[in-house]
Amino acid sequence: xxxxxxxxxxxxxxxKTGYIVSSVIIGIGLISMLVRGFQLGIDFKxxxxxxxxxxxxxxxxxVRKSLSGEGLKGQIKEYGSAQEIIITTDFSGELNDLQTxxxxxxxxxxxxxxxxxxxxxxxxxxxxxxxxxxxxSALLGALVMILLYxxxxxxxxxxxxxxxxxxxxxxxxxxxxxxFGGIFDSMTLEIDQSIIAAFxxxxxxxxxxxxxxxDRIRENLKIRKSDSYEKVFNDSLNETLSRTIIxxxxxxxxxxxxxxxxxPTIRGFAFAIAAGILIGTYSSIFIAAPIVLDxxxxxxxxxxxxx
Amino acid sequence: xxxxxxxxxxxxxxxxxxxWFLLPTFQDASHTSKLKSFSSPEDSLAYVRExxxxxxxxxxxxxxxxxxxxxxxxxxxEVDVLELLENRARNRDAQFDSVMLVVRERAKKESTEIxxxxxxxxxxxxxxxxxxxxxxxxxxxEIVEKLSKEAIEAVDRAxxxxxxxxxxxxxxxxxxxxxxxxxxxxELPGVSDKERVRKLLKGTAKLEFKLVRDxxxxxxxxxxxxxxxxxxxxxxxxxxxxxxSAAMLARAQxxxxxxxxxxxxxxxxxxxxxxxxxxxxETTDKIxxxxxxxxxxxxxxxxxxxxxxxxxxxxxxxPSDLEFALDARPVSENDxxxxxxxxxxxxxxxxxxxxxxxxxxxxxxxxxxxxVHMKMNDEGTKVWARTTGANIGKQIxxxxxxxxxxxxxxxxxxxxxxxxxxxxxxxxxxxxxEIVLKAGALPAPVRISEERTVGASLGADSIRAGLxxxxxxxxxxxxxxxxxxxxxxxxxxxxxxxNILFVIAFLAGxxxxxxxxxxxGLVLTIGMAVDANVLIFxxxxxxxxxxxxxxxxxxxxxxxxxxxxxxxxxTTFGAAALLYTFGIGPIRGFAVTLMIGxxxxxxxxxVVTKVVLDWMIERNSVTETSFG
Numbered sequence: 001x002x003x004x005x006x007x008x009x010x011x012x013x014x015x016k017t018g019y020i021v022s023s024v025i026i027g028i029g030l031i032s033m034l035v036r037g038f039q040l041g042i043d044f045k046x047x048x049x050x051x052x053x054x055x056x057x058x059x060x061x062x063v064r065k066s067l068s069g070e071g072l073k074g075q076i077k078e079y080g081s082a083q084e085i086i087i088t089t090d091f092s093g094e095l096n097d098l099q100t101x102x103x104x105x106x107x108x109x110x111x112x113x114x115x116x117x118x119x120x121x122x123x124x125x126x127x128x129x130x131x132x133x134x135x136x137s138a139l140l141g142a143l144v145m146i147l148l149y150x151x152x153x154x155x156x157x158x159x160x161x162x163x164x165x166x167x168x169x170x171x172x173x174x175x176x177x178x179x180f181g182g183i184f185d186s187m188t189l190e191i192d193q194s195i196i197a198a199f200x201x202x203x204x205x206x207x208x209x210x211x212x213x214x215d216r217i218r219e220n221l222k223i224r225k226s227d228s229y230e231k232v233f234n235d236s237l238n239e240t241l242s243r244t245i246i247x248x249x250x251x252x253x254x255x256x257x258x259x260x261x262x263x264p265t266i267r268g269f270a271f272a273i274a275a276g277i278l279i280g281t282y283s284s285i286f287i288a289a290p291i292v293l294d295x296x297x298x299x300x301x302x303x304x305x306x307x
Numbered sequence: 308x309x310x311x312x313x314x315x316x317x318x319x320x321x322x323x324x325x326x327w328f329l330l331p332t333f334q335d336a337s338h339t340s341k342l343k344s345f346s347s348p349e350d351s352l353a354y355v356r357e358x359x360x361x362x363x364x365x366x367x368x369x370x371x372x373x374x375x376x377x378x379x380x381x382x383x384x385e386v387d388v389l390e391l392l393e394n395r396a397r398n399r400d401a402q403f404d405s406v407m408l409v410v411r412e413r414a415k416k417e418s419t420e421i422x423x424x425x426x427x428x429x430x431x432x433x434x435x436x437x438x439x440x441x442x443x444x445x446x447x448x449e450i451v452e453k454l455s456k457e458a459i460e461a462v463d464r465a466x467x468x469x470x471x472x473x474x475x476x477x478x479x480x481x482x483x484x485x486x487x488x489x490x491x492x493x494e495l496p497g498v499s500d501k502e503r504v505r506k507l508l509k510g511t512a513k514l515e516f517k518l519v520r521d522x523x524x525x526x527x528x529x530x531x532x533x534x535x536x537x538x539x540x541x542x543x544x545x546x547x548x549x550x551x552s553a554a555m556l557a558r559a560q561x562x563x564x565x566x567x568x569x570x571x572x573x574x575x576x577x578x579x580x581x582x583x584x585x586x587x588x589e590t591t592d593k594i595x596x597x598x599x600x601x602x603x604x605x606x607x608x609x610x611x612x613x614x615x616x617x618x619x620x621x622x623x624x625x626p627s628d629l630e631f632a633l634d635a636r637p638v639s640e641n642d643x644x645x646x647x648x649x650x651x652x653x654x655x656x657x658x659x660x661x662x663x664x665x666x667x668x669x670x671x672x673x674x675x676x677x678x679v680h681m682k683m684n685d686e687g688t689k690v691w692a693r694t695t696g697a698n699i700g701k702q703i704x705x706x707x708x709x710x711x712x713x714x715x716x717x718x719x720x721x722x723x724x725x726x727x728x729x730x731x732x733x734x735x736x737x738x739x740x741e742i743v744l745k746a747g748a749l750p751a752p753v754r755i756s757e758e759r760t761v762g763a764s765l766g767a768d769s770i771r772a773g774l775x776x777x778x779x780x781x782x783x784x785x786x787x788x789x790x791x792x793x794x795x796x797x798x799x800x801x802x803x804x805x806n807i808l809f810v811i812a813f814l815a816g817x818x819x820x821x822x823x824x825x826x827x828g829l830v831l832t833i834g835m836a837v838d839a840n841v842l843i844f845x846x847x848x849x850x851x852x853x854x855x856x857x858x859x860x861x862x863x864x865x866x867x868x869x870x871x872x873x874x875x876x877x878t879t880f881g882a883a884a885l886l887y888t889f890g891i892g893p894i895r896g897f898a899v900t901l902m903i904g905x906x907x908x909x910x911x912x913x914v915v916t917k918v919v920l921d922w923m924i925e926r927n928s929v930t931e932t933s934f935g
Binding site: 001095096099116120121142145146150153193201204205212246247249257258265269 | 768
């Protein structure tokens with residue numbers, strides 16, 4: 001089976017459109033990050049989350065009425081299925097009191113539908129601030145490391161454009177999380193540790209497709225000295241199109257499996273990686289390679305190639 | 308086959324190593340299923356006795372599941388080092404207390420070591436630490452060093468005591484480690500009674516025997532506090548002699564209300580002048596006075612009343628040798644309200660738990676209620692005999708972690724150093740008390756600053772979801788490769804099987820734990836592992852379509868795809884390594900699986916497929932259609 005074997009799209013001609021589309025979306029994302037910020041999970045905000053499982057499906061409104069009637073502050077949402085609810089509230093350290101109160105109320109108001117607290121996450125403020133700092137250091141560390149590695153492996157302009165593409169991908173997905181955070185009940189898009197893990201995976205994976213494209217451009221630049229840079233770049237993008245899409249595709253397939261079957265804790269994580277893979281594929285074609293080309297054309301002269 | 312001898316040996320060795328790593332996991336599974344098949348407990352016991360060594364060894368070396376998969380509790384305890392240091396200080400004064408308040412606020416948000424925070428705040432105010440700690444000629448640095456040492460020792464001691472408690476409680480394979488200067492991480496697989504465990508971990512187990520002050524004195528003190536609180540509903544800031552006009556007006560109003568005889572006051576007025584006492588039936592969040600039985604507080608009012616009594620300005624009005632404490636358990640229940648007795652105790656304990664040598668949970672002879680019997684050492688026995696002898700007819704409260712368990716009236720002198728705690732809810736609670744009393748008191752209070760608990764049923768659900776995702780992810784990718792690349796797709800699938808095998812085996816071999824994010828990492832690895840093969844096969848197709856003969860095309864494909872494969876693997880591996888360094892708990896599991904998966908795929912996707920391809924070429928079974 002073959003797929004896109006003799007592709008001949010004018011990617012390079014479309015690059016301006018790509019720049020504009022990306023700038024607009026990332027711009028909106030950045031504005032949202034500034035205005036709306038993120039829905040922080042309890043990992044970074046501190047707080048207590050309890051997941052309660054009922055034997056039978058339950059009406060979430062009734063649970064809210066039952067619990068808030070006795071002054072329990074916090075959010076109550078469905079969690080994964082109609083039998084499970086998640087209660088998010090402040091961290092007080094007195095988990096026993098909280099848990100007893102919840103269990104007592106639910107037993108009183110839903111005597112025919114037994115329930116059980118199946119998951120408790122409580123994060124105090126000092127732990128939350130620690131986790132926040134490690135997340136930030138990990139993300140910054142990853143960006144610096146990749147900048148160094150790509151800088152060693154590729155010519156300066158390639159490396160810089162590659163890193164721009166990584167920023168593009170991460171900002172894009174972060175923008176999605178900011179814009180849609182807290183809107184969907186089934187997927188809250190809260191930033192927690194697993195989302196930071198997803199971002200780091202995106203940082204690592206974003207360069208994969210870019211490297212495939214770069215590799216071919218370098219190779220073609222060496223062989224086809226007489227062709228214009230524009231043609232060499234566009235042909236390289238077309239030649240590698242099928243493998244770019246297939247490598248992303250296989251990973252995307254498994255991530256979709258995770259999204260559907262992995263359960264509620266994994267869903268946000270899978271969504272972030274899926275979005276990251278899609279946008280990473282797009283950015284290696286419309287951002288990473290074209291930036292190198294434009295930069296080269298601005299400064300003139302010939303590429304000095306390594307490797 | 309000749310030229311690939313080294314690669315072949317490597318593949319065989321790695322496979323054998325993987326089998327060796329995974330063997331205990333299989334043994335453990337077979338033991339477990341055998342044990343399940345026995346119908347009588349005698350049979351299982353006999354089996355365990357017979358195979359103890361093998362069972363234990365398998366358990367130790369098997370693939371370990373994270374708490375999120377097998378269920379259990381992950382608790383981070385924070386030792387209140389500050390309280391320890393507070394109690395260590397001599398010549399405590401108002402200035403010291405105010406600095407301590409600032410330090411406490413900062414300690415909540417920062418994870419800097421407490422002695423350093425303390426030094427910083429004192430230096431800011433140009434106060435030498437030696438005013439409160441150690442020798443007057445010690446420098447601040449020396450004192451910080453000494454205090455840090457004390458703090459670390461206290462945390463270590465706390466860790467040992469908690470380990471003791473956990474061991475006695477009976478948890479299989481607990482992990483207890485200290486982190487930083489003040490945290491203790493406790494991991495307890497498989498525990499289900501969250502509430503009981505929290506109590507067991509958190510309880511300072513500070514046992515004190517304190518004299519109960521007589522009710523008349525207590526009433527006088529409370530009355531004074533009541534009047535004071537009516538004047539100052541909120542803590543006055545700074546100098547109380549300067550009062551703004553609004554407060555003056557309020558106070559004048561208050562005085563005029565007070566002048567009205569009680570019987571003529573309206574309900575609101577009565578409430579206004581009695582912020583501490585419940586003056587009518589409807590008020591449930593204040594101190595209820597029963598002229599015959601004493602003072603009571605309901606569960607609704609527990610926190611507010613204690614907060615009021617502990618307000619710094621209120622505390623300074625209470626005689627310094629007196630303190631208030633509540634019952635550990637409600638004395639009665641009425642209309643869903645629980646009533647706790649409020650005791651006035653002599654602050655200085657007559658005796659503390661450090662003299663206890665033995666503790667034993669049992670039932671009382673007459674009523675068969677749970678209680679804990681204790682024995683004291685020689686010195687404690689002497690003091691106890693003296694105290695009980697001197698206070699016949701008076702009450703002595705048995706206070707554990709600030710809550711009164713019982714306050715029996717002393718009937719006679721107790722010469723043999725025995726004492727009893729009763730007023731315990733259940734025999735489990737009595738057992739837990741026995742555990743904490745035996746293990747000793749914590750050097751400083753501990754708080755739970757992080758808890759992550761997963762129920763066993765949720766864990767089982769996650770395992771099921773995880774296994775399904777792995778299987779489904781594998782099947783989808785394998786079928787795609789098969790359809791798209793035909794024969795060579797089979798090779799990629801074979802490499803994928805090896806990859807999954809290596810990841811799981813090395814997880815077990817390095818005694819890493821498999822977590823739910825780890826499973827996600829494995830599923831992700833399945834998708835990424837075939838990437839290398841896709842790059843190679845696409846290149847082979849390209850070379851062969853340019854008219855190169857198949858053998859050469861294969862060589863070129865492997866050769867030229869390599870640099871892109873290496874780059875993408877290195878970057879993803881690096882990101883995973885950073886995640887491992889900075890992440891905690893289950894997220895680390897994701898990082899580990901991803902790292903092993905990426906490293907393994909470099910080997911399986913390149914070496915394994917190449918060896919098989921070379922073998923096929925030798926047998927001339929590679930054709931134009933082999934690459935789809």
